[in-house]
Amino acid sequence: MRLVIRIRHAAHLTTGLALAILFVFPLVWTAWSSVTGPRATGGSGGVGGENYQRLFDYGAGLGTYLVNSAAVAVMTVAGTLFVSVLAGYALARFRFPGRTVLFLATLAIMMVPYPTILIPLYVLLGSLGLQNSLPGLAIVLVMFQLPFALFMMRNSFEAVPRELDEAALVDGCGPLRVLWSVLLPAVVPGMVTVGLFAFLASWNEFIAPLIFLSDGDKFTLPTALAAMRSGNFGAIDYGALQAGIVVSAIPCMILFMLLQRHYVRGFSSGALKG
Template sequence: MSAEREMRMSTGYFASARAMEGDRRGFVERLLDGRAKYLVGAACIALCTVMLLPLLASVLASLKSTAEAAAVPPTYFPHGLSLDSYHRLWNFQAGLLTYLGNSAGAALLTILFCLGLTIPAGYALGRFPVPGKEFFFLVLLLGLIIPYQALLTPLFFLFVQLKLHNSLVGLAIVHTAIQLPFSIYIMRNAFEAVPRELEEAAVIDGCNSWQVLVRVFLPAIVPAIITVSLFAFITSWNEFLAALVIMNKDTSFTLPLILAAARQQTSIGGTDWGMLQAGITISVIPCIAFYLLLQKYYVAGFLNGAVK
């Protein structure tokens, strides 16, 4: 009897192995197979067009001459390439470099604060038996459902008292707070995804908790670090409202603020569309560059950490 069962099991095994082979190709591969792939391709192109056209329009408009940029009705393509708009932006108010510096400074500080807080938090939540850690984690995630805009007024008064208004550190603290719940989520998952044996091998090899973190975990969670940094950068670089409330000296403005200002203040009275588009073009460049540069890690960070 047992032999018969064994035989049945073995044929069953082969049958299921064959079935698995058939199903192994994922949903995407099957979708991209045959005629459907043209449809999918067309949908992708349509989506990309919708997303990229405004960007393209901005870049083209930024290259028009001053008069052409203000023309009504607007032209689609510049009649002649001109860097006038960039020139005006360069000298706008305190100078473009000041604002770029402010934005970059706030973004860098946000990245530092984010990593400085979420790496230990992720390590603790992911690898240590902290009592009630699920509750802590939920409370941290709750931050996601409170709109930070609602807290800006009290925050402003608090920051004035702490002398953190008009300071990059102050702005970075707000941006960090905005970004924190998501970052902790990514970090915790990344820490949890590192095999236990790796940590145990390091412990046997003589590492203390700190050394395990530095020597084993940090190299293993590089994708998560990059994902968190990228998101912190983009959030801080693009954030407008908190910057508007906290930064009220024109030398402490960030790029989004100066773009808003450029819409209102021009020497000839109306909106300087050319300069505005130049500003948009410049502010978009780092986001795209970092994204393309780090895309590989960023996708891995999501797959390893968030989507388990």
């Protein structure tokens, strides 16, 4: 019996190690390739940072693209959390006509391929004066994130016992005070999960910025990397592109490692029940 347990344990460790190597290898290879090769070292061999230097000097500058991506990501996360928390609270705790229909209609957005609605959204943002603007792009990305975010937050609130609401109401709290003081601390893992998904989606989004942004100094990092060219014939600068991939991946990795505990709790503590 002990032998069987040891074999299973060894199999689990081997499988986990193999999967870890499978997922980490492309990033390690990209990071290594970004500092090696003739273009990274100026032809001297060894390790060098020429690819990163060209990346920093490309177009409006790497700093501009990072600030644009960060601004869009922050606005997307803030907008997604604000709308999904209020809507999830209302759908989980209040009874009103059309509640189920509204929830299902929001989830139905997930079944629509979002590239098919980019042109109508482009026209709509034009009528609102938000074309070629970072806030307009953030509004579009918030809309794309709402179905999943609303699903998560509704189920997160439903996992909290209603006795907490009733006790707070008896003590004289209003609905908003109940939400702020009682329920929000209990659904932090769900909020972290929603915020992390919104950040990763907005930070790595390529198609929407390509459609809604036309000025080069407003490009986000993925759009700028896709437009990276060098030489007279517009050849792709693969060395600088690999350096850009490394720079783009670092914030995602740091954020995920910092929030991993809350992220896992968001899935394991009943946030997806229902």
